[in-house]
Amino acid sequence: MLRTVGAIAAGAGSLGALTACSGTGGEAAGGQAGAAGEKDKGRITVWSWQGPAAEMKALVPEFNKKYPGIEVTVEDIGNPAIWDKITTGLAAGGQGLADVLHIGVDYLPGYVEKFPGGLADLAPLGADTYRDAFAQGMWQTVSPDGKRVNALPWEANSAGFYYRADLFEKAGVDAGALQTWEETIEAGKEIKAKTGAHLLGIDKPASQADAANFFQMLLQLQGAFYFDLGGNITLDSPESVKAMTLIKTMNDAGLVSDLAGGWNALMSSLKQGTAAVLPMPTWFGGIIEEQVPQEAGKWKVRLPPAVRRGGSTAATVNSTHLAVAGGSKHRAAAWSFIEFVLTRPASQVRIYRGKGIAPALMRAYEDAVFHEPSAFFGGQKKGEVFLEALKAPSPAFNYTADYARALKLVTDAQSKVLLSGADPAKVLKEAADQLGRQTGRKVSR
């Protein structure tokens, strides 16, 4: 009997780790309890990742000229590590969180919904005055009810189409004239035949969650998403099936290289010139310049072709935001920093110069840097390409708190299509049904 108890106890041991980090974060992170601290005094910590962290760090001396009393420490937590770290902190009722948190649009609704009070309401601190300062759709993202402001927008990334102009030229295809993705697939066949390069690359086994980025872009170009604005599941909508079918057609024609392994594979593919097109959002231009500086002049950028003839070529595919932890004792000082970084055009211009990170702050685009010809991109005015997309009418997308679950099911479905030739309509329907069962949301058909 003792042995039996021992065996069960050993099994129970596996439970411990989880509980230590669980909870609702309701009480301790209650947020607005206690003073917000002073607006120009205090010691604050900022969590971000790689490029943006470096840019914020560079802004600190300037910030300190205006606010000498605030000591800022910017920490590069890394992406995707930062999401686990923020989740753990929020689940622990705000314990150990930084004062300022950099959060992607894919995580923001989940954090807000699952950890009420985990993020401070920025409206009382003065965020409301910037309601109209940002690209359209942004305010709805950070303030869904129009009252509470969960964060302030930073990046607004539009769908882009970075391409190797030299490869297109060799294949005798005019990249600028491509109107639809169907035409692009035909062009891809020419490129493959004449240069050996693939049209584009996808992380086929979905080793990272962002393996579905391209699928999502095709979806958003059609104004569609995983959920509608009412929160119903639209994972197997005609738009969705169309997007997955395009991917399958490309793959079946041998035009898709495998980027298994995620970011590292993407970088080595970029350096080796495996693919002629990188269907990536605004910020990726900076990465290309950084990774293959010797290829200056060979690259160009345009907005992606439409999914259906005459359809939209503009979509805001993602955005990032700065939020203040609800449990922070220096919320006012943290707000001062956010305000300095995000609402002052000079800060955003400097960040754009440094890493090509596109601001959501519309006034920043008045600066000449967005209208200069880029030597790397063959003398193109890259900033204007994306500004055009940002100004185009673009619907808001509802990420909901269940985005992570939806994304997981989508990447699984995509892997089935790419690795074993599954039928797009069938796998998407299965995914939608399963998401419905998991989340209790209605599948809209």
Added chain:
Amino acid sequence: MTSPSTASAPSATRAGRGVRAVAARGTARRPRAGRRAAPYLFVLPALLLFAAFKLYPIGRSFVISLHKTVGGSDRFVGADNYARLLHDPLFWTALKNTAVILAVQVPVMLALATGLAVALDSTALRARAVFRLGFFLPMVTGLVAYGIVFSVLLNKDYGLVNWLTGLVGLDPSPWLTDPLWAKVSLGLALTWHYTGYNAVILLARLQSVPAELYDAAAVDGAGPWHAFRHVTLPGLRPALLLTTVLSTIGTLQIFDEPYVLTGGGPDNATLTIGVYVYQNAFKYFDFGYASAIAYALAVLIGILGVIQFRFLGEKS
């Protein structure tokens, strides 16, 4: 048969002397109650830590498993989370994957470990300590570090393994990107990591098997194989039971390797229960459901542990 009087007399005297001795020492130093309490005082800190960091979380996790977070507050839902398990295809996939690893990898690893232990025990081997260290070393390697090393080694396009198999004319294998190969890779990584550890446990036991038994077997005309079957294996039984149970528990909880190597993919081919618990808790913020999965796992481990003790334990 000795008569009761002769048998009990000396023992009574011994007991009497013992009591007197204890009493004498007891009164000389400190009261009896203090002596009784002393061991409990010594284990108290460990007990308190155990209660705070093991017992409490285990209990709390059960409470959480009966709740669901709705709009930021916990709502009691009874056994809903457990009912959900039964209809969750991903849970069953995870369970199946874990079972496959358990059924294939654990026996292979323990067989290897046994062979290794016998080899490392052999006096014919020079520099035994170096070999023992070499095989044990993977155990102290950080889980994430070795996961990353394996993912580099097994990379389809740039990995060392495919480069080597390429030298002998084999096509590159999609180690981490094909559902079947991903399982194989996971098994390889696990075997590399834990074989030496199990071999060391088996080796320790092996060294307590009396040499006379081998001499006796040799006299009876047993060759090396018979000696292994009839002396070594029975001698190893308790250690084999221990390693089997430890490996079973370890395998059922396996998390690090699939998390780092494959992320549970492709298409959930390497999704284990551990990874699924993690995803539900930290990716989907569904702590109630994650706790329910963890409890299902704990019960499963308990049941398997009992079965293993029944089968392997009783004959010892």
